[in-house]
Amino acid sequence: MTEALLAVLRPFADIVSGPAFFVEVLIGGIAAGLMYSLVALGFVLIYKASGVFNFAQGVMVLFAALTLVGLMERGVPVPLALALTMLVMILLAFAIERVVLRPLVNQPYIILFMATIGLNFFLEGFGEMAWGANVKKLDVGIPDRSFMVKGVQINQLEMFAALTAAVLVTILAVFFQRTRIGRALRAVADDHEAALSIGIPLKTIWVVVWSVAGLVAIVAGVMWGAKSGVQFSLSLIALKALPVLILGGFESVPGAIVGGLIIGVGEKIGEVYWGPLVGGAIENWFAYVLALAFLLVRPQGLFGEKIIERV
Amino acid sequence: MVVRGAAAGESVTGSDATGPLLEVDGVSVRFGALLALNRVSLEIQRGEVVAIIGPNGAGKTTLLNVISGFYHPYEGRIVFDGQDRTRLRPPDVAALGVARTFQNVALFKGMSVLDNIMTGRLLKMKGHFLLDALWWGPARRQELQHRAFVERIIDFLEIQAIRKMPAARLPYGLQKRVELARALAAEPELLLLDEPMAGMNVEEKEDMCRFILDVNEEFGTTIALIEHDMGVVMDISDRVAVLDYGRKIADGTPDEVRKDQAVLDAYLGVAHD
Amino acid sequence: MIYREAGQFKTTYGSDQAIFPILQDRIFVGLVLVAAALVPLVADEYWLQAILIPFLIYALAALGLNLLTGYAGQLSLGTGGFMAVGAYSAFKLTTAFPALNILVVFLLSGLIAAGVGLVFGVPSLRIKGFYLAVATLAAQFFLIWLFNKVAWFVNYAPSGTITAPPRTVLGVMVTGPQSSAGVRYFVALGFVVVFALVAKNLVRGRIGRSWMAIRDRDIAAEIIGVRPLQTKLLAFGVSSFYCGIAGAELVFLYLGSAETLAFDIGLSFLVLFMVIIGGLGSVLGSFLGAAFIMLVPIFLTNAPHTLGLNLPVALQKQMELMVFGGLIIFFLIVEPQGLARLWQITKEKLRLWPFPH
Numbered sequence: 001m002t003e004a005l006l007a008v009l010r011p012f013a014d015i016v017s018g019p020a021f022f023v024e025v026l027i028g029g030i031a032a033g034l035m036y037s038l039v040a041l042g043f044v045l046i047y048k049a050s051g052v053f054n055f056a057q058g059v060m061v062l063f064a065a066l067t068l069v070g071l072m073e074r075g076v077p078v079p080l081a082l083a084l085t086m087l088v089m090i091l092l093a094f095a096i097e098r099v100v101l102r103p104l105v106n107q108p109y110i111i112l113f114m115a116t117i118g119l120n121f122f123l124e125g126f127g128e129m130a131w132g133a134n135v136k137k138l139d140v141g142i143p144d145r146s147f148m149v150k151g152v153q154i155n156q157l158e159m160f161a162a163l164t165a166a167v168l169v170t171i172l173a174v175f176f177q178r179t180r181i182g183r184a185l186r187a188v189a190d191d192h193e194a195a196l197s198i199g200i201p202l203k204t205i206w207v208v209v210w211s212v213a214g215l216v217a218i219v220a221g222v223m224w225g226a227k228s229g230v231q232f233s234l235s236l237i238a239l240k241a242l243p244v245l246i247l248g249g250f251e252s253v254p255g256a257i258v259g260g261l262i263i264g265v266g267e268k269i270g271e272v273y274w275g276p277l278v279g280g281a282i283e284n285w286f287a288y289v290l291a292l293a294f295l296l297v298r299p300q301g302l303f304g305e306k307i308i309e310r311v
Numbered sequence: 312m313v314v315r316g317a318a319a320g321e322s323v324t325g326s327d328a329t330g331p332l333l334e335v336d337g338v339s340v341r342f343g344a345l346l347a348l349n350r351v352s353l354e355i356q357r358g359e360v361v362a363i364i365g366p367n368g369a370g371k372t373t374l375l376n377v378i379s380g381f382y383h384p385y386e387g388r389i390v391f392d393g394q395d396r397t398r399l400r401p402p403d404v405a406a407l408g409v410a411r412t413f414q415n416v417a418l419f420k421g422m423s424v425l426d427n428i429m430t431g432r433l434l435k436m437k438g439h440f441l442l443d444a445l446w447w448g449p450a451r452r453q454e455l456q457h458r459a460f461v462e463r464i465i466d467f468l469e470i471q472a473i474r475k476m477p478a479a480r481l482p483y484g485l486q487k488r489v490e491l492a493r494a495l496a497a498e499p500e501l502l503l504l505d506e507p508m509a510g511m512n513v514e515e516k517e518d519m520c521r522f523i524l525d526v527n528e529e530f531g532t533t534i535a536l537i538e539h540d541m542g543v544v545m546d547i548s549d550r551v552a553v554l555d556y557g558r559k560i561a562d563g564t565p566d567e568v569r570k571d572q573a574v575l576d577a578y579l580g581v582a583h584d
Numbered sequence: 585m586i587y588r589e590a591g592q593f594k595t596t597y598g599s600d601q602a603i604f605p606i607l608q609d610r611i612f613v614g615l616v617l618v619a620a621a622l623v624p625l626v627a628d629e630y631w632l633q634a635i636l637i638p639f640l641i642y643a644l645a646a647l648g649l650n651l652l653t654g655y656a657g658q659l660s661l662g663t664g665g666f667m668a669v670g671a672y673s674a675f676k677l678t679t680a681f682p683a684l685n686i687l688v689v690f691l692l693s694g695l696i697a698a699g700v701g702l703v704f705g706v707p708s709l710r711i712k713g714f715y716l717a718v719a720t721l722a723a724q725f726f727l728i729w730l731f732n733k734v735a736w737f738v739n740y741a742p743s744g745t746i747t748a749p750p751r752t753v754l755g756v757m758v759t760g761p762q763s764s765a766g767v768r769y770f771v772a773l774g775f776v777v778v779f780a781l782v783a784k785n786l787v788r789g790r791i792g793r794s795w796m797a798i799r800d801r802d803i804a805a806e807i808i809g810v811r812p813l814q815t816k817l818l819a820f821g822v823s824s825f826y827c828g829i830a831g832a833e834l835v836f837l838y839l840g841s842a843e844t845l846a847f848d849i850g851l852s853f854l855v856l857f858m859v860i861i862g863g864l865g866s867v868l869g870s871f872l873g874a875a876f877i878m879l880v881p882i883f884l885t886n887a888p889h890t891l892g893l894n895l896p897v898a899l900q901k902q903m904e905l906m907v908f909g910g911l912i913i914f915f916l917i918v919e920p921q922g923l924a925r926l927w928q929i930t931k932e933k934l935r936l937w938p939f940p941h
Contacts, residue, residue: 107920110713117853120909121906122906125905125907125909126906129902239849288719289722295715402810411808417804419797420800421800421865422793430805430808440791443790454789454790458601493808
C-alpha cells in the first residue's frame, strides 16, 4: 500500500528535481494544447452560431489538409494551393448547408448532431477516395527547427502554431462580441425559428459560418499536417477536441484556448511523469477522464453559462 | 371508489390532522441577484381550494417549484403535514402525496396518453425487476391493477377516445387534461395546478372547472392553483393569495381580495404624479 | 383486407397490453420464428457464418444500446468498451472454470459488464446530452487501454489475442473450431429471442415508462416521483448486460479469437448507427437496423460485380463509408424515427388496403 502511494508521489519529486525538463514538458504540453484548441475553435464557431455540434469538424481538418497536400503534390504553388483549398472548403460549406442543414432546419439538435456523424463518415470516405489514403508530408514553408533557450528546448513550428492560434482566437472573439454579424450568429444559435422570423437570412449565415469553420480547419490542418503528416488519424483529433470543449464550454472562444491548454499540459505531464507507472499510453484516455472529473464538479465547463433549469 | 391512503411505503407519522396541510413559512428564493420570492408565507388547509394569483413574473410558479422541492429556499421553511420538508428532493416530495401540473405542459411526448397517465402511478408500483422482465405473476397483476385504476381516471376526465394516441399529437386543451389525469393518478393529498386553463376556450374552461371541483369534493384533495382568469378564480376558490414581485400582498376570501387596495394597485398599476 | 382488426375485441386489460395484440401480428411473428429455426437446414455455411450469426449478435448489442439511448435517452459511445468487458470476462471465466457451462459463462460475463456499466453510468446524474457522450467515451478509451495494457486479461499471451476454447453443451460442440455454424447460430438465436422478449417486457411496463419519462422530460419526471439516479443506473446496467453478452458471443460464436481492435470506437459507432437507422426507442428497430447495416457492405461488395465493375478493396471501403454516412443523413432527413417507423406506417397502410383511406 505504502509502496503504491510512494510510487504515485515520486513523480512530484522528479518534477522538482528536474525543472528544466519540466519546463520542456510544459512547453510541449502548451503547444499540443494549442493545436487541440485550433480544432476546438471550429467546433465552437459552429456551435455558437448554429447550435449544432459538428462532429465532422475533425474530418474537415483532415479534408482540408488532404486537399492542400493533394494540390501541392500536383505541382500547384503554395499560395495558389491555399487559395484553392479555401475555395473548396467554401463550396463544401454550401453543399453541407444545402444537403444536410436545410432539410433538418427544425429538428431537435440531437438529430443534427447525428447527421454530422453521418457527414463525418461520408467525408472520410470521400476524402480518401479523392486524394488517396497514404500518409503525406505537408510542407508549407514553416520552419521546423528546435533551439535552446536557457537550457530548455523550444520548437519553432510549435511556436508558430501557438502564435497562429492566438491570433485566430483574438480575431474570432472580437468578431462575435463586437460586430452585427456576430450578434446575428448568436441569435441563430439560440433559436433557428425565431431568428428566421426576425429576418435573419439563415441560409447565408450557415454558409458563412461553415465556411469560416472550414477556414479554421485549413489552419488546423496545416499546423497538424506539418507537425505529424497528413493521415487518417487526423480525424480522430476531433474526438480529442471534445474534452477541450467540455472544459472550456461549447460556446466560448477563449474557453477553447484555455481548455486546450489544460488538456494539452495535463496530458503531457500525466504521460511523461505518471505514464511509466502504468505502462504508458495514458494519452489515450487521460483527457477524457480529466474532462469527466471536471464535469462532475462543474457540469457547464469553465466558461459555460450556469445551466438554470426551469420547469 | 378511490382508496385514500398514504403514498407507497410512507407511513404518516406525526401528522397533525387539525393543522394546515401545507405551511409555507417565510420562504425566500434567489437566482443570483434576482429575488424571486421574498419572505412568502402561506397556509393551505386540508380540503381547501386556494388560488394563487398575481401579475406575470410575480413568482407564482417559483412558489410551486419550491413546494415541489425543485428549488430550495435560502431562508424559510416548507412544512407539510406538520413536518419540516424544506430540504426534500422532488421525488421525495412526490412520495409524500404532492402532485402537480406544469405551466408549459410537461407531458412525455414519446409516450401515448395511457402511458403518460400510468407514469403517475409509478410511485405506487413496487419494483420486482426479474418479475418485470418476465411479465409474470405479481408484476403482471400489479400492472393490470394500476391499469384498471387509470382507466377510471380516464373515464372521469372523459378522454377514453384518445387513450392510445401519442401525447405529442394532442391539441393543447387535451394535453392539459391528460396532464391533470397524470397528476390525479398519483392519488395526491395536495394537487398543485399551474395555469390549468391557459389557452382554453370557454367550454373547455367550464369542463376543467367542473373536473377540479369534482376532484376536490369527491376525493377531498387539497388544491392550490395558479390562474389568471379572474372569473374562474372567484368561482371555484375558497381562498385567494396574491403575489407581486415575489411578495405576498393579500390573502383572504375571493371577495376580500377583490376589494383589496394593494391588489388593485398591483394589477391596475398606480399613477405616479 | 388481410390486416384488419375487425372482430378482435379486447375484453381484458391484459390482452390489450399484450406484446402483439393483433392476431395477424402474432401469426406473422410465429412464422418468422419458425423460419428462423429452420434456417440452418437450408442456408449454406457462408451465409450462417458470415451474415446470420453476426446479425444476431449485433442485434443483441443494438438492443442493449437502444434500451439505454433510445428508451432512457442516455447517449452512449461506449458500446465497444462494454462489449469488450463481456468478451474478456468470458475468456477469463472459461480459463478459470473450465467445467462451467458456456451459456452460464455468457450470462456471468453479462453481469460483469453490467457492473462496469453501472460504474460508468454514475456520472449520468450530473451530466446530460453531449457531455454524457464524452463521459462514455472516457469509458470506451479507458477500457480498451486497460485490456491492452494488463496482460492478465489475455492470460499473458504474447499475441495479445483472446481465443474461444472449445466448449460443449449437452454433448454438442458449441464453441471452438469443431463447432458447426448451425449450432452457434441456434445459441445466438436463442439468446437474442429471449432477451428481445425481456426487453419488450421491461419496456411496456413500469421500468420502460420511467426510462421514457427521464428521456422525454427529466425534470418533470423527477417532480412526479421518478428517481433519476436509480432509473439511469438501471438503464446503464441492463444495457451493458446485453452488450456484454453480445461481446462474449462476438468472440465465442463468431470471430473465434479477437484482440482489442475488434472493440474499438468504430464498433461503438457501428452499433449507434444500427440504432439510429433502425429506430430509437424500438425493439424491432434494433433488429431492422442491425440487418440493414449488415446488408449494406454485402450489397456494396456484390453490386459492382453484378454490374460488371471490379473495384479495388480500398475503394470499396471508402464507398462503404460514404454510403453509411449518406444513409444516416438520408434517414435522419426522411424519417428520423428510423426503419421501425417506416414499418409502422406500412402496417397502418396495410390496415386500409386495398382502400385508399
